[in-house]
Amino acid sequence: MLLLLLLFLHSSLSLDHTAENREYQEKAREMFEHAYQGYMEHAYPEDELKPLSCSGHSTWGNFSLTLIDSLDSLVVFGMYDEFEESVNKILLNTNFSIDKNVSVFETNIRVVGGLLSAHLLMERGRMSLPEGWPCAGPLLDLAVDIASRLLPAFNTPTGLPYGTTNLLYGVPKGETTVTGTAGCGTFLMEFGMLSRLTGDPAFEHAARRALSVLYESRSKIDLVGNHIDISRGEWIFREAGIGGNVDSYYEYLLKGGFFFEDFQLISQFRVLYKAVVKNLQHDFWYIWGSMYNGNPSLPSVSTLDAFWPSLQILIGDIKSAGRTLSNFYSLISHFGFTPEMFSLLTGQVSAGNEIYPLRPEFVESLVYMYQATGDQMWRNMGKQVLDSIELSTKTPCGYATVSNVVTHQLEDKMESFFLSETTKYLYLLFSDEHWIFDKGVWGNISVTPDNGDYRVCAPNSFGYTFTTEAHPFPAGVLGCCYSRQRVEEDLLEQIYPDENEEAMKGGIFNFPNRLLNLMYGETKSDDPSKPHPPLCSSLLHFLVRTVGAVRVCPAWEDPKILSQIGVNHCPVRPWYAKYEMYGIEWSRLPGKKAFRVINKNNKK
Numbered sequence: 001m002l003l004l005l006l007l008f009l010h011s012s013l014s015l016d017h018t019a020e021n022r023e024y025q026e027k028a029r030e031m032f033e034h035a036y037q038g039y040m041e042h043a044y045p046e047d048e049l050k051p052l053s054c055s056g057h058s059t060w061g062n063f064s065l066t067l068i069d070s071l072d073s074l075v076v077f078g079m080y081d082e083f084e085e086s087v088n089k090i091l092l093n094t095n096f097s098i099d100k101n102v103s104v105f106e107t108n109i110r111v112v113g114g115l116l117s118a119h120l121l122m123e124r125g126r127m128s129l130p131e132g133w134p135c136a137g138p139l140l141d142l143a144v145d146i147a148s149r150l151l152p153a154f155n156t157p158t159g160l161p162y163g164t165t166n167l168l169y170g171v172p173k174g175e176t177t178v179t180g181t182a183g184c185g186t187f188l189m190e191f192g193m194l195s196r197l198t199g200d201p202a203f204e205h206a207a208r209r210a211l212s213v214l215y216e217s218r219s220k221i222d223l224v225g226n227h228i229d230i231s232r233g234e235w236i237f238r239e240a241g242i243g244g245n246v247d248s249y250y251e252y253l254l255k256g257g258f259f260f261e262d263f264q265l266i267s268q269f270r271v272l273y274k275a276v277v278k279n280l281q282h283d284f285w286y287i288w289g290s291m292y293n294g295n296p297s298l299p300s301v302s303t304l305d306a307f308w309p310s311l312q313i314l315i316g317d318i319k320s321a322g323r324t325l326s327n328f329y330s331l332i333s334h335f336g337f338t339p340e341m342f343s344l345l346t347g348q349v350s351a352g353n354e355i356y357p358l359r360p361e362f363v364e365s366l367v368y369m370y371q372a373t374g375d376q377m378w379r380n381m382g383k384q385v386l387d388s389i390e391l392s393t394k395t396p397c398g399y400a401t402v403s404n405v406v407t408h409q410l411e412d413k414m415e416s417f418f419l420s421e422t423t424k425y426l427y428l429l430f431s432d433e434h435w436i437f438d439k440g441v442w443g444n445i446s447v448t449p450d451n452g453d454y455r456v457c458a459p460n461s462f463g464y465t466f467t468t469e470a471h472p473f474p475a476g477v478l479g480c481c482y483s484r485q486r487v488e489e490d491l492l493e494q495i496y497p498d499e500n501e502e503a504m505k506g507g508i509f510n511f512p513n514r515l516l517n518l519m520y521g522e523t524k525s526d527d528p529s530k531p532h533p534p535l536c537s538s539l540l541h542f543l544v545r546t547v548g549a550v551r552v553c554p555a556w557e558d559p560k561i562l563s564q565i566g567v568n569h570c571p572v573r574p575w576y577a578k579y580e581m582y583g584i585e586w587s588r589l590p591g592k593k594a595f596r597v598i599n600k601n602n603k604k
Helices: 002-042 065-069 071-076 080-093 104-120 138-154 181-185 188-198 201-216 247-259 263-280 303-314 318-335 361-373 376-393 417-429 484-491 513-520 538-545 559-567 575-582
Strands: 048-050 055-057 101-103 164-166 178-180 227-229 234-237 288-290 296-298 300-302 341-343 401-404 409-411 446-450 453-457 464-466 472-474 584-586 597-599
Touching: 002 048, 002 055, 002 065, 002 071, 002 376, 002 417, 048 065, 065 071, 065 080, 065 104, 065 417, 071 080, 071 104, 071 417, 080 104, 080 138, 101 104, 104 138, 104 181, 104 188, 104 417, 104 472, 138 164, 138 188, 138 201, 178 181, 181 201, 181 227, 181 247, 188 201, 188 247, 201 247, 201 263, 247 263, 247 303, 247 464, 263 288, 300 303, 303 318, 303 361, 318 361, 318 376, 361 376, 361 417, 376 401, 376 417
Parallel strands: none
Antiparallel strands: 048 055, 101 164, 178 227, 227 234, 288 296, 300 341, 401 409, 446 453, 464 472, 584 597
16 A cells, blocks of 8 residues: 555656646747747847837847747747748848848857758748758758858958958958957858858858867967957967857867767867866866966856856766756856856856846756756756746846846846747757657658769758757758768868778768777678678668658669668667767667766766
């Protein structure tokens, strides 16, 4: 009887969590809908909503920034009618040929990223697909248009971009040559995707060149500063940290490396990561210090730092990520929000930095942590964030920036990232089943011959990677428009310069055999008299592990391919198997949790 009672109590507690999580998921949806409708009714076509006066204003370019930035959020929330209506509004009314100075960094992450993700999610969004999609389409054309207007900013002696450009005339005369590190190194996801879809190498080349220059400019202890002179490549502000003006540089090294399967970028991130942990970590806070000797220069932390655990989770450092998240939660428990800057020296909010502009970084890391552990504790933290925003910032037409986290005084501003990131991450935090967390093994597959190679296209397979503005990019489109081999040989510099490192030819991976063996192991033969080659081709890896997909495949009936598939028995592994070489294993959790991350070094 006691056993039955305990089982009942356990079941009830589980059901209570399930019901409450669903309740908060719905609250997140209602929060997004209230803010989105408020913007559309009171601010559109201006850039952003002023939620206290229920009016709109131009902030970053006067091209309906909030609508572009939140297009893919409509798909994530399942608001398909609104998605189609909003896409049509953008296509009808957007014109980038204007005499307007814009931030190169912000325009890229919010506008280029927003247009690209909306273009790539058209199928998910249940829209009619334009001819040639995903390699063509009006949203892609707009993304190319605005990105092309940003490219002149990269025309510098170092390849590092100016911070500002004019959409009509290029870089303004007299523009400062000092740009933030993040402002130089946060382009690879968007510009790389543009090159892969269009075949134009200029975008990815510009982004990669800037990343390379920043890395080569690191100090002898492998730290980077936060502002650099783009004409000379010299650091102007030499404080190293993980927060503002640096944060997304680290993010794009790691995510860009994973997304484009570039082990050089991942290795660069690991070098910098070790230096940050060694020199800047103090009780799992990360402070600012000299890039040359690591000595503390500003013992303060920023709300932007809360993104860092999401990267730690991707490389398997879950324990450290949890400690840092718990630190930030202590601030939320005290103030209700994370202040823009908090002094560890005084234990007070830094003067002049009391603002909380509805930032997403803490909730972003909670999403990664919950998906990695399945621990309800992280969702409970997110509930407090949602409740605080709802209680203290809601207005009749939106949600307002908190100008002072101590007094909870509000400011008449709602940043576009509240709809693009904060509400999206809150919704996903409480979602038990959502396509964004699919393993990415199943989906429509198209394989077409391409001058002796193959183009492998699976738009909704291989999972999604979030840009720094939380725009989900599907990895399955990378092989849709150009074969991987053509992209790397014809458009980009060789990633693997070592001639002794044999690379796989064809397909979508092009990894060195040594690394493929780490990820896939060797293939086995049922017939010892007919030994197999050490590895299946990358194309066959793809075909075999997606054998359950809908086969829209012009090359599928090729007898040669069919016979090869019959001979080579490749292990069936999901797209994220590549993470394993860095100590991470991703697999399906019981109870239909999406992912689990295990640090193999801690395995018994």
